[in-house]
Amino acid sequence: MNKRVITLGEIMMRLSTPGHERFVSSNNYNVVFGGAEANVAISLANWGVSTAHVTAFPNHDIGKAATQYLRFAGLDTQYVFFEEGRMGLYFVENGAMQRSSKIIYDRFDSVFANFDGKAIDWKEVFDGADWFHWTGITPAISASAAKICEDAVNAAHEMGIKISGDINYRRNLWQYGKQPLDIMPGLIAKTDLIIAGLTDFENCMDIHEKEYIAACKKAQEISPSIKYISTTHRDNISASHNKLSGVLWNGKELLNSKSYDMTHIVDRVGGGDAYMGGLIYGLLKGGDQDALEFAVAASVLKHSIPGDANFVSADEVAQLVKGENVGKLLR
Numbered sequence: 001m002n003k004r005v006i007t008l009g010e011i012m013m014r015l016s017t018p019g020h021e022r023f024v025s026s027n028n029y030n031v032v033f034g035g036a037e038a039n040v041a042i043s044l045a046n047w048g049v050s051t052a053h054v055t056a057f058p059n060h061d062i063g064k065a066a067t068q069y070l071r072f073a074g075l076d077t078q079y080v081f082f083e084e085g086r087m088g089l090y091f092v093e094n095g096a097m098q099r100s101s102k103i104i105y106d107r108f109d110s111v112f113a114n115f116d117g118k119a120i121d122w123k124e125v126f127d128g129a130d131w132f133h134w135t136g137i138t139p140a141i142s143a144s145a146a147k148i149c150e151d152a153v154n155a156a157h158e159m160g161i162k163i164s165g166d167i168n169y170r171r172n173l174w175q176y177g178k179q180p181l182d183i184m185p186g187l188i189a190k191t192d193l194i195i196a197g198l199t200d201f202e203n204c205m206d207i208h209e210k211e212y213i214a215a216c217k218k219a220q221e222i223s224p225s226i227k228y229i230s231t232t233h234r235d236n237i238s239a240s241h242n243k244l245s246g247v248l249w250n251g252k253e254l255l256n257s258k259s260y261d262m263t264h265i266v267d268r269v270g271g272g273d274a275y276m277g278g279l280i281y282g283l284l285k286g287g288d289q290d291a292l293e294f295a296v297a298a299s300v301l302k303h304s305i306p307g308d309a310n311f312v313s314a315d316e317v318a319q320l321v322k323g324e325n326v327g328k329l330l331r
Contacts, residue, residue, distance in 0.1 A: 001047065001048050001049050001281075001284060001285070002050075003049050003050065003130045003131065003284050004049070004050040004051070004052070004128055004129045004130055004131075005041065005044050005049055005050070005051050005052075005129065005130065005131040005132070005133060005280065006051075006052050006053075006054065006125060006126060006129045006131070006132045006133070006156075006161075007037040007038060007040055007041040007051065007052075007053045007054070007132075007133045007134075008037055008053070008054040008055070008132075008133075008134055008138060008148070008149065008152050009035050009036060009037030009038060009053075009054075009055060009112075009134070009135060009137060009138050010035050010055060010088060010107070010110065010112035010113070010137070010138065010141060010145070011033050011034065011035035011038050011053075011055055011057070011066055011070075011087075011112075012033070012034060012035060012087065012088040012089055012090050012107055012110075013031060013032075013033055013062065013066070013087055013088070013089050013090075014031070014032050014033060014034045014089075014090055014091075014092060014269075014307070014308060015029035015030070015031055015089065015090070015091050015092070016029060016030045016032075016091070016092040016093075016094065016306070016307075017029060017030075017092070017093050017094070018030060019094070020093075020094050020095065020096045021093070022093060023091065023093050023102070023104075029091070030306070032069070032307045032308060032309075033065075033066045033069045033070075033308070034090075034269070034270065034307065034308025034309065035055070035308070036135045036137055036166065036168065036272075036273050037053065037133060037134065037135055037137075037138070037273075038053050038055070038070065038075070038309075039270050039273035039274070039277070039308050039309050039310070040133055040273050040276050040277040040280065041053050041073075041075050041133075041277075042070075042073040042074070042075065042277075042309040042310065042311075043273070043274055043277030043278065043281070043298065043309070043310045044277050044280060044281055045073060045074030045075055046073075046074065046310070046311060046312065046313060046314075047277075047281050047313070047314040047317075048314065049281065049284070050076070051074070051075050051076060052075065052076035052077075052078065052079055052125070053070060053075050053076075053077070053079070053080070054079040054080075054120065054125060054152070055079075055080055055081070055112060056080070056081045056082070056083050056111050056112045056115035057080060057081070057082055057083075057087065057111060057112075058082070058083070058084070058085055058086060058087050058111050059082040059083060059084055062087055063082055063087065063111075066087065067080050073309060073311075079120070079125055081115065081119055081120075083111045083114070083115060084111075085109070085110065085111035085114055086109065086110055086111060087110060087111065088105075088106065088107030088108075088110035088112065088113075089105075089106040089107065090103055090104065090105045090106065090107065091103065091104040091106070092267075092269060094239075094266075094267060095239030095240075096238075096239055096240050097238050097239060097240055098238050098239070099239055100239055101239055101268065101269075103269070107141075112141065112145065113141050113142040113144070113145060114142070114144065115144060115145070115148070116144050116147075116148075117144065117147065117148035117151065120148070120151070120152075122151060122152055122155035122156075123155065123159070125152075125155075126155060126156055126159050126161055129156075129159075129161050130161065130162065130284065131161060131162045131163070131164065131280060131284065132152065132153070132156040132161050132162070132163050132164075133163075133164045133165070133166075133276070133280065134149055134152065134153060134163070134164075134165050134166075134187070134191075135165065135166040135167075135168045136165070136166065136167045136168040136169055136170065136180070136184060136200075136204060137168050137170060137173065139183045139184065139187065140170055140173035140174050140180070141173060142176050143176050143177070143178065146178065146183050149187065150183070150186070150187065153165075153187050153190050153191070154190070156190075157190040157225075162192045162193070163190060163191045163192050163193075164191065164192065164193040164194070164195075164276070164279075164280060165187060165188060165191040165193070165194050165195070166194075166195040166272070166273075166276050167184065167188070167194055167195060167196045167200040167204050168195070168200070168272075169199060169200045169203045169204055171203075180203050180204045181203075181204065181205075181206055184204040184205070185204070185205055185206075185222070185223075188204065188205060188219075188223050188226070189222075189223040189225060190225055191223070191225065191226060192225060192226065192227045192228065193226070193227065193228040193229075193230070193279070193280075193283070194219070194226060194228075194229050194230075195229075195230050195231060195272070195275075195276060195279075196215075196219070196229060196230075196231060197231045198210070198212065198215055201215045201218075201219060205219055205222060205223075207219060207222070212231070212247065212249075212254065213249065213254050216229045216249040216254070220251065227250070227251060228248060228249065228250055228251075228283070228288075229248075229249040230246060230247060230248045230249065230279060230292070230295075231246070231247060232244060232245065232246045232247075232272065232275055232296070232299065233245045233246065233247065239265070240263070240264060240265050241261075241262065241263050241264075241265070242262050242265060242268070242303070243259055243260065243261050243262070244259065244260050244262060244271075244296060244299060244300060244303075245257050245258065245259040245260070245296060246275065246292055246295055246296040246299075247292075248279075248288060248289075248291070248292040250288045255288055255289050255292050256292075257292045257293050257295075257296040258293065258296070260296065260297075260300045262300060262303050265303045265304075266303060266304050266305060266306055267302075267303065267305060267306045267307065268303050269307075269308055270302055270307070270308040270309060270310060271299045271302050271303055272299070273302075273308070273310070274298045274299045274301070274302035274310035275295045275296065275298065275299035276295070277295075277298060277310065278291075278294045278295030278296070278297070278298030278299065278317065279291055279292070279294075279295040281294060281295075281298075281314070282294040282295055293321045294317055294318070294321060297317045297318075297320040297321045298310060298312070298317045300320065301316060301317060301320060
């Protein structure tokens with residue numbers, strides 16, 4: 001696909017206990033890198049879309065290792081900046097059966113949180129771009145991160161680039177004196193596609209509706225630039241067994257996807273990012289229902305892959321949508 005997508009956001013080092021071991025008993029951790037926005041970019045890169053991620057890393061070997069990871073995943077890293085400081089961490093314990101998975105964050109005072117973004121030339125970054133993606137995590141991290149996100153959204157909007165935002169309300173992140181309603185409405189007002197559930201509408205747009213369609217219509221009244229609104233529905237039967245589907249409001253009707261029964265989940269972290277990447281990819285190709293089905297199938301496949309990123313091909317996703325080659329041994 002001859003399209004270019006830009007993403008912005010923090011990337012952390014992820015340390016996971018092997019298999020389903022517990023934090024209290026594990027002597028080893030598997031290390032990868034992950035961040036919501038970069039996970040979206042990695043999905044798109046695997047599907048033939050030109051992607052670049054904007055972020056800041058520590059100016060040492062760990063920062064270089066993270067950059068190499070992004071390059072391995074197919075991302076353009078020319079807008080990775082290096083500063084003195086630390087990389088944020090997070091720890092994952094994958095649950096099983098009735099035992100829930102756990103995540104512990106250690107991201108305070110990271111390089112990205114302290115990055116002022118003055119070295120970023122957004123006109124250069126967005127030159128030739130078709131799409132920009134941000135999430136509600138970035139403006140929640142720090143005042144400087146919020147300013148960078150605002151600058152990026154404003155520049156993309158002025159240049160006529162389509163914008164998506166996964167609202168991703170994280171209550172525990174807003175610790176620097178601002179609240180979501182101080183910042184998020186302005187970002188959402190210039191965004192074409194948002195991922196939001198009823199809780200996100202309430203906390204980030206001050207919309208208090210009990211029905212999803214009513215909330216979508218209210219959001220479009222407040223921010224007419226919004227063309228699409230989407231979310232997933234997850235039925236948590238156990239840590240290992242979920243059911244997943246998605247909905248997409250296109251301004252006229254609420255489209256529903258098929259539902260998938262995921263009975264042996266390997267790793268659910270990054271499932272929402274895989275959905276977001278699939279939705280962007282599908283909408284760039286055209287066709288609202290097809291985009292929704294591709295997004296849900298992409299997320300389903302991510303649940304079979306350890307780590308943050310969804311290393312699957314577009315053909316694999318398309319085959320799942322069609323119900324072809326599901327679970328077969330392919331030679």
